[in-house]
Amino acid sequence: MESANNRDVKVSLVHQRPPIWRNVAVLKWLAQFAVLFTVLGLFWLLASEARENLQRRGIPAGYNWLSGPANFQLGEGIQTIDSPERRLTMSRALWVGMVNTLRVAAIGIVLSTILGVFIGVSRLSKNFIANRFASAFVETMRNIPLLVQILFWFVILGSLAPLAADSGPIPGWLIVSQKGISIPRVFLADGFYQFVAMLFVLAVPLWFIRRTLKRRQDELGGNQRVTSTTVAYLSVSTLVAWFLNPVMGFLGGVLDSVATAWNAIPALIIRGLFGVLIIWFAGARIRSLLNSRRTPVGFAKLTDNDWFQMLFTAFAAGIAALVVVRFRPGISTWFVESVGNFWSFLGAKFGDGRGAQPIDAMLPTLTEGRFINISNTGLTMSVFFASLLFGLVFYTSSYIAEVVRGGVLAVPRGQSEAALALGFTRGQMLRKVVLPQAFRVIMPPLGNQYLNITKNTSLGIAVGFSEIVQVGQTVYNKNSQTLAVFSIYIAFFLFCSLSISAVVNTINRRLAIVER
Template sequence: MIFYFAVLTALPRVSLESGPINGWLHVSNKGISMPRIFISDGFYQWITVVAVGCLAAFFIRKQRIKKHDLTGENTHAVYWAFFTVCTFALIGLFIHPVFGFVGGIFSALATLFENIPTTLIKVLLSSILIFFAARWIRNFFASRRSATGHLSLIDDDIFRMIFVGAGALIAIIVVVAWTGISSWILNSGRDLFHMLEAKFEVDGAARPFDAMKPDIVKPGKFANYGTNGLTMGPGFAAVFFGVVFYTSAFVAEIIRGGILAVPKGQIEAANAVGLSRGQSLRHIVLPQAIRIILPPMGNQYLNLTKNTSLAIAVGYSDIVQVGQTVYNQTGKSLPVMAIWMLFYLTCSLTISVIVNFYNVRMKIVER
């Protein structure tokens, strides 16, 4: 709010000569306008080249790691993989039209989905459900079998197997009886492949990316930003920069504290074995610091999601302000608050799952 009233509203009015870099960057009390980069018609051919590069990088990294294991030489596997992807991405800017034939493949797949009967989809889905249920029960039996082959089951184990089997049976009945599921899969697959076919059937000279410079128009007495370029209104700019500055200060302190929490002896040991400062940071310090950084970093991202609701203080229309407008006009406050709760709960749980996943992956495994 202070940033909004002290900085943005104090900026000069927009005019045809607005700067600081006229034609490239415009800053005024109407907000900020800058060049906009966006994907163009040739993007999908280019991303196909990048996908091929990722596949090549995977095998190159695998070979470099194998060489490192055999010789002990520092083969820089990650760097090789990264530069491989970058090379393919750079080359793809010039050769991406050769992948226009992929559109024909998607066209054939769309035709295939049009001719598949719904009965086949029902049989396929039922087979998948039976396979996964049987696999789970088999693995469950294996986990309850002792080293001598003795199988020991308690009542809870039997109920769990019955629950999995009954759940699979109910799902099969729903799939077979409800034809709409199979039809939806076929129609969605057909539409998806038709869409991808259209993305690849473009002019061979199409570029993967394009850009637009910001413009200023003056249809009457007052100038304003045009439709070209990337424009941030004063409300959005205030929220964006306010949240970025506020959150980045906490994130920087969390990372600093995590790095300083690593015992000094670890760094001294790395220096003793001849590791450079960068190698010591990458191989010794950061792997230990991340275990300390992740929990407070997750909390900070949760706070970031909720702090965006403060946009209402500067008049920016986010989900909170739109909800207030809805229940002021309709009087239905309970559904609006339920939508708020569901939205923020979904965001919080999603961030928590991601952070906890990496937290479990990074934890110390003891003997």
């Protein structure tokens, strides 16, 4: 009788799988897929409706207009006017705007970081003047809108003296006027790529030298002069590569052969390789997820979210491979042409009687005529570029300063006291003890400021700077392709933001404290 009761209890405890319409895991997956396809369908419906409305108004939908002539002149950039050598198409004009945006963002990120770190450390200084000046800077810049600051700098720079034959303040070296600010320009000469190639070859033995010296230092102790040996070797290698880099001219023929061989690959093979590569990446992602669930006693139980991630990765990879191989073969053709052009570009940088000088410089000069203008010999910042850059740098650096100050204060005070007890100066303490630890706290909010700089470049339209938004406005005023131009805006800024976020996240992972 007792055994029968135990048998009944065991039977009642056996887990019975619920029917599929009541299975929580299945319902969760179905709900997520339903939401996904609903959102995609909504976007498709809106796109179809927009296409019909444009066609009803006689405006062609799509992006075929990108290959048409721009028929307007840009204020500044890598190309400003149409020429027989390089046609200024709509796509080229938008590309010029993108390059201008990236140029302002990159320079602004570097300068605002340097200024922000300096101001942030100064706010913690015991020097009364430095502390008060930094505090006044932060409180002033943070409380004035960015657009007002950009317009302020535009008015200030526009009020400078007109350009004259003796414009200074240092004629021939520094020219400041209503036309902009011009300084000497350093540029890459004919032998630069040969110089880099030879320097790379000469630097290969340095890896073995440093490895040997570090091993000897670990085994024997003492100072094996690793740093001084590295500096001396690199100095000699740079000097040798500066004068003897024409020896690397033979790489031109090698790279041209690589370009020819690459262009000879059939597009069908490239499409197949693209599909295989997409499937391989999906498999690697799934394998990585499974490995993360591995324990010393085997695999841990996979959650519903894990199964969903694997299924979604496989599904997305299949769709992407199908699109690349079957429906959009032009993607692989574009890739083949781009890679072939890259190898041809590198091949043209070697040989052909190129000189040995890798770097050269030119001073700013003036061209006289009906009007005096700054020539292209120097590095010139227009009033539009400078006003946008100054506004971004001063505004963003005030926020970065507070981020740096907070990060420094987050480091335990005992670290500073220990550094001072070891005889470190205050500067050594900041460089070697405090700031390296503070960067773990600083990097996430610092990345947000970098994103803000990139997105705030769109305010350049207020002063007429030829960034992507200003150029795009000119484009859709000419062809009424407002929706298409705004989609390019979205894709461009989304790409920039995701790229910066990826870099910042990578740095965060490298700086994270690894615990056992």
